[in-house]
């Protein structure tokens with residue numbers, strides 16, 4: 001019995017130590033702020049699916065593994081934002097074959113025709129907007145927007161966006177839109193604070 005208590009006490013101590021170590025890291029290495037705001041478009045139709053991103057943030061790029069699906073002859077989501085060096089898995093969850101390709105300067109590729117249930121990966125190694133098209137269905141169009149860092153977000157239908165874990169500093173903020181152009185602004189991020197920004201899109 002005594003032995004059992006000792007064991008659980010030492011387990012508790014280990015956990016406490018781990019938590020302390022993590023808390024230390026969280027308050028030092030990861031100190032950062034948040035940017036939140038709205039995309040304001042001259043045509044409200046284009047408030048959503050804009051990619052808001054920061055320029056000139058120093059530090060390593062955290063790549064990610066994203067998924068773009070094909071369902072009912074539509075790319076889902078319509079717009080995907082990934083940091084440079086990331087891989088996107090292009091799934092086919094449709095009932096028909098698809099053949100995704102891109103002729104965009106940032107990434108030219110052609111995945112060939114592939115069957116329902118299959119998935120093919122593409123790594124995006126250059127920043128820029130990549131237009132996804134399908135050789136089988138001319139009506140299909142989607143976008144992978146490759147940003148120079150991980151500090152980017154795709155706006156919701158109402159234009160809202162949030163970029164988290166931004167290191168403190170002052171940065172240029174702008175956006176990509178399929179139809180409109182953004183003006184460049186600046187944003188200052190302070191540790192533990194949230195900065196609010198409006199990004200304007202117009203023709």
Ligand SMILES: [Cu+2]
Nearest residue numbers: 098134136137
């Ligand atoms: Cu298709």
